Amino acid sequence: MALILALVASLAVLAAPSAAITDVNILNFALNLECLEAEFYSYAAFGKGLNATLLGGGPGATGGEKAQLSYSVQQYATEIAQDEINHVAFLRSALGAAAIPCPQIDIGAAFSAVINAALGTKATSYKFSPYDNDLDFLLGAFLFEDVGVTAYSGAAPFISDKTTVLAAAAGILSVEAYHAGIIRTLLFQDGAYPVKPYKIQTVDFVQALSNLRAAVGGGKDKGITDPPANGSLYIPYLTSKYSSNLVPTNDDSLAFARTIPEVLAIVYGGSASTPGAFFPQGINPGA
Ligand SMILES: *[C@@H]1O[C@H](CO)[C@@H](O)[C@H](O)[C@H]1NC(C)=O
Numbered sequence: 422m423a424l425i426l427a428l429v430a431s432l433a434v435l436a437a438p439s440a441a442i443t444d445v446n447i448l449n450f451a452l453n454l455e456c457l458e459a460e461f462y463s464y465a466a467f468g469k470g471l472n473a474t475l476l477g478g479g480p481g482a483t484g485g486e487k488a489q490l491s492y493s494v495q496q497y498a499t500e501i502a503q504d505e506i507n508h509v510a511f512l513r514s515a516l517g518a519a520a521i522p523c524p525q526i527d528i529g530a531a532f533s534a535v536i537n538a539a540l541g542t543k544a545t546s547y548k549f550s551p552y553d554n555d556l557d558f559l560l561g562a563f564l565f566e567d568v569g570v571t572a573y574s575g576a577a578p579f580i581s582d583k584t585t586v587l588a589a590a591a592g593i594l595s596v597e598a599y600h601a602g603i604i605r606t607l608l609f610q611d612g613a614y615p616v617k618p619y620k621i622q623t624v625d626f627v628q629a630l631s632n633l634r635a636a637v638g639g640g641k642d643k644g645i646t647d648p649p650a651n652g653s654l655y656i657p658y659l660t661s662k663y664s665s666n667l668v669p670t671n672d673d674s675l676a677f678a679r680t681i682p683e684v685l686a687i688v689y690g691g692s693a694s695t696p697g698a699f700f701p702q703g704i705n706p707g708a
């Protein structure tokens with residue numbers, strides 16, 4: 422850790438005033454996303470957000486609540502929350518004085534806004550909350566997890582230091598991929614159930630979220646069924662037309678890689694140049 426600290430500090434000093442993206446830029450971009458994930462899972466699992474140290478002096482997220490979860494889903498939420506909290510702590514330690522404070526984060530109304538955008542004509546006045554029950558929690562988690570994987574994959578070629586920074590990014594990417602796999606598998610198991618009160622089958626609901634991410638985030642997305650669910654309304658049981666697609670990949674079975682603007686367009690709820698949704702005032706890019 423001390424090595425990474427020294428390394429990143431020197432990178433900050435050496436960073437030339439050019440448009441080239443530095444390792445510090447990349448790690449701070451990652452820290453913004455980890456602040457979002459850690460706040461969401463921390464509220465869902467424990468009913469409280471990051472403490473002042475982990476926020477780095479930034480404001481706490483708004484709209485978070487303890488999620489109403491069954492015993493087993495509470496276990497998954499607790500484990501993932503601990504990982505995301507540890508990622509925030511790790512990135513702060515790696516970045517040292519160059520670490521950004523967490524920006525303003527909305528983990529309340531942003532969910533219903535993004536989900537209504539995804540549902541299009543099937544949107545309702547119902548205020549979707551990821552804290553209401555197991556299924557809604559998993560759907561909320563689905564919105565982020567694949568985005569984290571594609572963000573780290575997309576950043577990898579731009580990382581200069583291979584031994585510490587790229588190695589750390591690979592370690593975080595792997596954990597995000599485990600998380601994404603857990604969430605996708607659990608959603609597929611619930612695939613036939615309608616999401617209340619929408620009367621939309623879970624596989625179709627997930628497909629709508631994936632379609633939105635693809636539309637604004639450069640394609641690079643897949644729902645949990647293959648071939649994709651087609652937006653048909655409530656069907657009581659999964660039929661043979663659904664096979665699982667738990668691992669979203671390109672044709673070479675490599676994880677998708679997104680650019681920073683593609684990631685921002687998703688977490689801003691539509692456009693990389695217009696802050697909104699989960700980051701109402703935008704991310705904190707750092708110095
Ligand atoms: C903040 O949370 C982290 C992670 O749970 C913990 O290690 C640290 O001691 C906490 N800091 C304070 C000041 O409570």
Ligand SMILES: *[C@@H]1O[C@H](CO)[C@@H](O)[C@H](O)[C@H]1NC(C)=O
Binds near residue numbers: 651653
């Ligand atoms: C969509 O699903 C419905 C219900 O299973 C089916 O009848 C229809 O043929 C499907 N359409 C396409 C284009 O796959």
